[in-house]
Amino acid sequence: MPPTCFPLTFRAVSFRAVVYILFLAALLQMVLTVDVRHIGAPNFSETSLTEITQSVLLLLCTTSMLIIRQHFKVLRTLSLLLSAFFAMSLVRENDLWLDNYVFDGAWECLVTLIALPTLAVVIRGRRQFLEEFTQMANSLGFGLFAAGFLVTYVCSRLYGRSELWHALMGEHYLRIIKDAAEEITELTGYSLLLFASLELLLMARWLSRAKLVTTAG
Secondary structure, three states: OOOOOOOOOHHHHHHHHHHHHHHHHHHHHHHHHHHHOOOOOOOOOOOOHHHHHHHHHHHHHHHHHHHHHHHHOOOHHHHHHHHHHHHHHHHHHOHHHHHHHOOOOHHHHHHHHHHHHHHHHHHHOHHHHHHHHHHHHOOHHHHHHHHHHHHHHHHHHHHOOHHHHHHHHHHHOOHHHHHHHHHHHHHHHHHHHHHHHHHHHHHHHHHHHHHHHHHHO
16 A cells, blocks of 8 residues: 655745745735726726636636546545535636526536536545545645635635624725625635645645555555
8 A cells, every 4th residue: 555644844834835925925915906906996896806816716726626536546536526616616606607697596506517426426435535535634735625614615704794894884884895805815715725725736646656656566
């Protein structure tokens, strides 16, 4: 059996931390420049840089998981489930466009078409999934995924509640402030999910190489 513990040195972690920090800094600076200070700003609508970038990040996450499954051929059940999760999030993120230009309720149909066959495959291969999850659970990628999931799907939803912002601003309530806070928090969460996907991609490459070495030996 090939080793399952993806090694990480202090130097490697430090380098990645710097890269991720610079990425976030550049991303938020672009939001400040385009969505906050540009002509017609502030703008956090479906056509804003923030919203478009969220979709791009989800697309990159989905692609990364498909590369793990199809190219490296490791963590196949886990990567299938994660790719479906990211793809469904991407569809949900673009629900307005789908409802307006395809048909009302199109995004729900697409999510269902993605979810049902994926769950069927994962349930059928549940033993393999549990083994793969054990491999991932102790990795940096899983930690980043958990953080990204909590920020995106829990924190941003609670932080973006109108009641909270009405209470904070009272009669001076501005919807754009609430939207900005929610969307930027969501963008940060999606960035963490991208970092997680990259870490899992690196882990998959290492596992694939380790598997080849073990097979050759």
